[in-house]
Amino acid sequence: MGRKRNTVLESEDKFEITAMIDVVFLLLIYFMFLPIQQEADLGISLPAESPPAEDLELPSEHIVQIMPDGQVLLNGQAMGGAESRELPQLREMLTRLKLSSDRAGVKTVVTIDADPDSPHQRSIDVLNSLKQADVKMVSFTTPG
Amino acid sequence: MIDVVFLLIAFFMTITSEITEENIKIEVPIAEVAQVPEERGVRQTISVDEVGNIFFGAQQMAPDELTEAIAISIGNNPDTRVYLRADARTPHRYVQEVMTASAQAGLYDLIFATNQE
Numbered sequence: 001m002g003r004k005r006n007t008v009l010e011s012e013d014k015f016e017i018t019a020m021i022d023v024v025f026l027l028l029i030y031f032m033f034l035p036i037q038q039e040a041d042l043g044i045s046l047p048a049e050s051p052p053a054e055d056l057e058l059p060s061e062h063i064v065q066i067m068p069d070g071q072v073l074l075n076g077q078a079m080g081g082a083e084s085r086e087l088p089q090l091r092e093m094l095t096r097l098k099l100s101s102d103r104a105g106v107k108t109v110v111t112i113d114a115d116p117d118s119p120h121q122r123s124i125d126v127l128n129s130l131k132q133a134d135v136k137m138v139s140f141t142t143p144g
Numbered sequence: 145m146i147d148v149v150f151l152l153i154a155f156f157m158t159i160t161s162e163i164t165e166e167n168i169k170i171e172v173p174i175a176e177v178a179q180v181p182e183e184r185g186v187r188q189t190i191s192v193d194e195v196g197n198i199f200f201g202a203q204q205m206a207p208d209e210l211t212e213a214i215a216i217s218i219g220n221n222p223d224t225r226v227y228l229r230a231d232a233r234t235p236h237r238y239v240q241e242v243m244t245a246s247a248q249a250g251l252y253d254l255i256f257a258t259n260q261e
Contacts, residue, residue: 116237
């Protein structure tokens with residue numbers, strides 16, 4: 001009788017570490033798989049459907065076209081291949097246009113005419129270049 | 145038993161985070177010059193996956209229902225902005241649908257979700 005009670009006491013004194021290690025590893029794996037990358041912003045303002053003011057200054061307007069295969073055209077001129085994400089030619093050209101418009105005191109407006117079949121990444125590549133060229137007024141064309 | 149309980153907790157935690165809007169399977173496009181905002185403001189997340197399914201928050205929605213849903217969001221808070229999470233491979237026409245819907249609802253402030261790397 002006395003012997004049996006002793007074994008019970010002994011088993012209560014022992015600390016069970018196996019289960020804890022299990023749990024810790026489980027939590028470790030869980031937090032490893034949590035997404036850690038934070039998404040960044042690329043903000044634009046869509047044009048409002050309001051009548052323009054009377055004394056509107058004519059801005060310097062440029063059209064960037066995105067073809068279904070990813071080819072980018074600025075005012076009808078080819079600006080970059082479909083393969084590379086970087087569009088250095090577009091960026092340089094826009095920077096130059098922006099500078100000359102700024103000197104003339106005219107706003108630079110860029111309209112993006114993306115083909116419905118072009119991948120979204122291409123529109124973002126163009127927005128990326130526009131931001132690098134410090135162009136702030138951007139609009140997208142709509143179908144119809 | 146504790147093991148099993150923790151396993152269940154971890155399982156349900158993963159499942160719940162799976163169904164929230166940030167985890168709809170989307171690979172947002174890459175933009176090197178994009179910035180992580182300090183002030184996020186009031187945002188309504190709209191996700192568009194690779195094949196053009198549109199999600200308003202975590203709820204899947206047809207393009208024609210979107211205008212109304214956005215209008216309700218603006219009604220609740222006029223400072224709401226649309227946070228557009230479109231997959232890099234999504235054809236532009238679906239992005240156009242969301243832009244058109246938000247313009248029709250009277251919301252012109254749009255943010256594209258991107259990753260820096």
